Amino acid sequence: MIKWFLAVLGYFVFRLPGAVIGFLLGSVFENVSKSSSGSFETVFRNTSQRPVSPADFELNLLSLCSIVIKADGSVNQTELNYVRQxxxxxxxxDKANAIFKTFNEVVKQREISAQRICAYLAGRTRYEMRLQILHFLFGIANADGAVTSGESSKIKEIAGYFRIHFRDFESIQAMFVKKGDDxxxxxxxxxxxxxxxxxxxYRKMVKKYHPDKVITQDEAIKKGAEEKFKQVQRAYEQLQKERGF
Known part of the structure; x- marks a missing residue:
């Protein structure tokens, strides 16, 4: 492969530093060549090479939680308790306390940016996973019994950074914000x-929202995926009764 050829060549010219530089340049060249083919398999493989570690995922998820909690300009204790519980x-x-401790230390060092967090996670998670994170955030907003316009707007903004389709956003929002045509x-x-x-x-939504689509070791996301799937089933059963089929 090109990267190994350039690595060997670089080694003979500049020894170890040259080998490293040659390998990196060769890797870049190979990635560009592969991506130019436009195949879905290549794009998926390249994305899957940048997985997010459990620790990073937990901290970034908690960061998004804090953004939603503060969406109305103040910290809602009920919502904060919901996240902690x-x-x-x-x-x-023990692990939850460790996550919160690390989170508090990180927050003191830098400002939390929804755009930066979403960009990081979007490049390392499947679309179905990002849908589930959105569902989790709406659950937090609804912890005190109602999703405010400020919270809904902030989650919509996050959905945009996550590159979530608008109808998917509306679908999840309807699970928490009741308007009659939910x-x-x-x-x-x-x-x-x-x-x-x-x-x-319904068949399409079953395929999209089935818990098996959410490939993760995070138990919080797994539980949320199961709940979201149940809401899709309840919506279908409701229409079956209302429309008589």
Whole structure:
């Protein structure tokens, strides 16, 4: 391969530093050549080479939680307790406390940027995972019984940074913000949809939101994925009853 050829050549010319530089230049050249083919497999493989570590994921997730909690200009204690209890029930008290301690130390050193966090996670997680993070954030906003416009706007902003499709955002939002046509929005269809269109939409949502699609070791995200999947099922069952099919 080119990177090894350049590494050997660099070694003979500049010894070890030359070998390192040659290897890096060769790697860049190979990646550019592969990406130019435009294959989905190549793009997916390149993305999967940059996984996010469990520790990084937990801290970045907690950072997004803090952004949503402070969306209305103040810290809501109910929402803060929701996040803490969620982390404790998922990771155990000792690990949860360690995560919060590290988070507090990091926050003192730098300002939390939703755009930077989302850019980092977007390049290291599957689309289905990002949908689940969005669902989790709405759960936090709804912990005190209602999602405010400020919280909804902030989560919408995060969804944009995550490159989430608008209908997917609306679908998840409808699971928490009730407006009368929630079942339709959850299934991403219009009220005029026929029974066949509803069935087709349901099958599509089952594939998209099935917990198996969320490949992660994070138990908090796994539990949320299961709950989101149940809401899709409930929406379909509701329309079955209302439309009589």
């Amino acid at each position: 969620y982390f404790v029930s998922t990771y155990g008290k 079942a339709y929005k959850i299934l991403e269809i219009d009220k005029t949809a026929t029974p066949e269109e509803i069935k087709k939409a």
